[in-house]
Amino acid sequence: MNNTAKQIAVLGSTGSIGHNALEVIAASNGRLQACALSAHTRFAELVQQARQHRPRWVIASHERQAAAFDWSDLPEETELLLGSSGLAQVVAQPSVDVVLAAIMGSAGLESTWQALEHKKTVAIANKEALVAAGPLVTQLAAAQGAQLLPVDSEHSAIFQALQAGRPAEVERLVLTASGGPFRHLSTEELKAVTVAEALEHPVWKMGPKITVDSATMMNKALEIVEAHWLFGIAPECIDVVIHPQSIVHSLVEYVDGAVVAQLSPPDMRLPIQYALYYPERVAGVAERLDWKQAFSCEFEPPTPRQQVALDLGYQCAQAGGTSGAVLNAANEAAVGAFLAGELHFTEIVPACQSVLEAHAFVAAPTLSQLIAMDRWAREEILNWVCT
Ligand code: MG
Numbered sequence: 001m002n003n004t005a006k007q008i009a010v011l012g013s014t015g016s017i018g019h020n021a022l023e024v025i026a027a028s029n030g031r032l033q034a035c036a037l038s039a040h041t042r043f044a045e046l047v048q049q050a051r052q053h054r055p056r057w058v059i060a061s062h063e064r065q066a067a068a069f070d071w072s073d074l075p076e077e078t079e080l081l082l083g084s085s086g087l088a089q090v091v092a093q094p095s096v097d098v099v100l101a102a103i104m105g106s107a108g109l110e111s112t113w114q115a116l117e118h119k120k121t122v123a124i125a126n127k128e129a130l131v132a133a134g135p136l137v138t139q140l141a142a143a144q145g146a147q148l149l150p151v152d153s154e155h156s157a158i159f160q161a162l163q164a165g166r167p168a169e170v171e172r173l174v175l176t177a178s179g180g181p182f183r184h185l186s187t188e189e190l191k192a193v194t195v196a197e198a199l200e201h202p203v204w205k206m207g208p209k210i211t212v213d214s215a216t217m218m219n220k221a222l223e224i225v226e227a228h229w230l231f232g233i234a235p236e237c238i239d240v241v242i243h244p245q246s247i248v249h250s251l252v253e254y255v256d257g258a259v260v261a262q263l264s265p266p267d268m269r270l271p272i273q274y275a276l277y278y279p280e281r282v283a284g285v286a287e288r289l290d291w292k293q294a295f296s297c298e299f300e301p302p303t304p305r306q307q308v309a310l311d312l313g314y315q316c317a318q319a320g321g322t323s324g325a326v327l328n329a330a331n332e333a334a335v336g337a338f339l340a341g342e343l344h345f346t347e348i349v350p351a352c353q354s355v356l357e358a359h360a361f362v363a364a365p366t367l368s369q370l371i372a373m374d375r376w377a378r379e380e381i382l383n384w385v386c387t
Contacts, residue, residue: 005033012102013037059086091115123275125151132325134229149275156271157249157262174251176243180215193345221313228317235317329374330355333381
């Protein structure tokens with residue numbers, strides 16, 4: 001292990017963000033080292049990654065499945081840790097410089113929280129942690145002096161564009177959305193959307209949950225909440241524009257009317273690399289725009305149907321409290337039900353809306369209240385599916 005390398009704990013290394021992060025690390029010429037890798041159940045792949053990256057630790061978060069797995073191919077110098085206590089142990093290590101929080105869904109909240117408690121720089125790819133517990137997570141980061149660096153491409157773009165002016169000079173943030181594969185379908189056509197169709201994103205290659213979220217626009221609704229908490233910007237100063245090419249990753253409009261954007265081909269390796277090396281920029285593996293080729297960037301406002309999902313995001317950013325946790329959990333459960341063939345594509349957003357409306361709002365919840373509300377919202381979706 002190279003001791004001068006920045007030590008990166010990649011939590012969720014077998015997911016889409018994890019794969020891209022390991023490519024960035026592999027291309028770093030020893031400047032970055034994956035000191036820890038974690039997976040929930042894809043252990044064969046985790047072992048393969050460990051053989052390539054030689055981490056100090058691997059964490060198998062699903063303890064029961066880990067007990068049944070043959071770990072004999074793990075490199076000798078790599079220590080196997082289990083469960084959430086294994087994740088907690090790694091984020092507490094003094095040698096860890098950056099925790100890449102890429103465990104999907106609300107499962108990633110606990111380790112993100114512990115990393116911040118240990119004053120770690122957290123490159124946060126898990127938007128659900130910010131949506132569900134935005135005020136608590138950002139307060140904890142501020143109180144501990146821990147840095148939260150966005151990995152979500154839109155928020156990375158905003159973070160980069162914000163460096164062009166002072167906070168008081170920011171007029172609005174504009175999040176771009178590809179609009180997903182179904183933006184021109186009629187309501188009738190949408191009802192018939194299959195799981196396979198929803199998993200085919202025209203521009204980005206991502207995991208199933210976020211691909212479905214892009215198609216329903218719930219991804220952008222969650223990103224409104226995420227931007228609100230990450231950047232401390234009022235919800236009414238956050239706009240969404242549909243930009244099908246996904247080249248402009250988001251924009252910041254300043255008080256003088258100047259708009260500053262970050263552009264690059266749709267390739268997650270760039271925002272990941274920016275967060276892992278921050279505040280440095282280095283030549284990396286991400287694709288580049290080819291200025292010798294003609295290309296165009298279109299922008300259009302969201303359709304009324306897309307706006308219904310976006311409004312749930314605005315509502316949660318406005319209300320704060322338990323609403324983000326409820327929206328996030330309801331959406332995760334609804335997407336799960338859709339992928340299992342138990343809910344129509346067009347029912348995902350209304351199901352989320354009904355659960356959000358039915359919940360007993362708490363304005364200043366504790367973390368355990370948020371976790372309880374998360375569980376409640378998931379159960380509510382199950383009822384919605386059955387009726
Ligand atoms: Mg995004």
